[in-house]
Amino acid sequence: MDVKAPKALLKAQKLANLLDTAVKLPIIPVRVGLDSLVGIIPGAGDALMLLVSLRIVWLGKSLGMPKPLLAQMVKNAAIDFGLGFIPVVGDLVDIFYKANQKNVRIMERWWIGENKANVDAATRQALNDWNEQSKDS
Template identity: 80%
Template structure:
């Protein structure tokens, strides 16, 4: 039995990585993404990043996530957007407040909670297969 995450979740993960952690900064161990870079453009950059961030929320909604979790995801995106309007400090805080990653973690936790039995069963089968291979060697 193989359990795969739905395409919406995989798309959200890729988008969040691009927006929040795509680039490793030299010398310091911090990763940033397009959100931090494009967010440096006053006003328009933050608005564009909010629009793209809401794509992740829409992917969560299309999975059938509960309204309370969707609202939490929207709140994370709006906080990120609002922080961008604080000159300089907002840009620095934006590096550390990774709303898109937070939203994907909400999606992942929800999806796992909905599919726990299948994930556990697939994990058990994979473990049994691995154990049998180890015994054969």
């Protein structure tokens, strides 16, 4: 049995990494992404990043996530958007808030919860296969 994350979740993970952690800053051990960089542009940058963040929410909806979790994801994106309107301080806080990463963690926890039995069975099967190969060696 092979259990893999759905394409929508994998896309959301890649998008969140691009938006929140794609670039390592020199000197300080903090990673930033396009959200922090584009968000520096007053108004338009934050609005553009909100639209991209909502793509992650849409990917969650396409997986069939429950409405309360989707609402939490929208709230995270809205907080990130709102923080961006505070000059300088908002840009600094945006570096650490990482709403897109939070939203992907919500998606991951939900998906694992929904697929726990299959993931556990696949893990047991892989362990059994490994044990059998170890005996034959």
